[in-house]
Amino acid sequence: MIRSDIVEALAEQFSQLTNKDSESAVKTILDAMSDALVRGHRIEIRGFGSFSINRRPPRMGRNPRTGESVAIAEKRVPHFKPGKALREAVDGQDDLDVADARSDAAMR
Known part of the structure; x- marks a missing residue:
C-alpha cells in the first residue's frame, strides 16, 4: 500500500471528503508524525x-573497495514496534489471504 492508496481509501470511506481533502489529511498526519520524531x-x-527513535552508536566501518577503515558517526534512526493487536492480526492471516494480496499487487 502506498500513500495514494491511503488517500483513496479515506475518500471512499468518508464520502463527504474529496480526494484533495483526503490528501491534505494524510499529509497533515504524516507531517505531524515526522515532526514529533x-x-x-x-x-x-x-x-x-x-514509533520511536533508536540511537546507533559511532563505530568503525570498512570501505569495501579499498579495505580502509572509516569512522561512522552516531545516527538516530526511526524505529517502529507493532502493537499486540497488529501483531496478532498479521500472524492470524492464513496463506490464502497472503496469496490474494500478492495477486492484487501484481494486478497494479
Missing part, C-alpha cells in the same frame, strides 16, 4: 504500534 518524541497509536 525529529523532536525526539515517541508516537503511540493504540492497537497499531509505536
Whole structure:
C-alpha cells in the first residue's frame, strides 16, 4: 500500500471528503508524525504500534573497495514496534489471504 492508496481509501470511506481533502489529511498526519520524531518524541497509536527513535552508536566501518577503515558517526534512526493487536492480526492471516494480496499487487 502506498500513500495514494491511503488517500483513496479515506475518500471512499468518508464520502463527504474529496480526494484533495483526503490528501491534505494524510499529509497533515504524516507531517505531524515526522515532526514529533525529529523532536525526539515517541508516537503511540493504540492497537497499531509505536514509533520511536533508536540511537546507533559511532563505530568503525570498512570501505569495501579499498579495505580502509572509516569512522561512522552516531545516527538516530526511526524505529517502529507493532502493537499486540497488529501483531496478532498479521500472524492470524492464513496463506490464502497472503496469496490474494500478492495477486492484487501484481494486478497494479
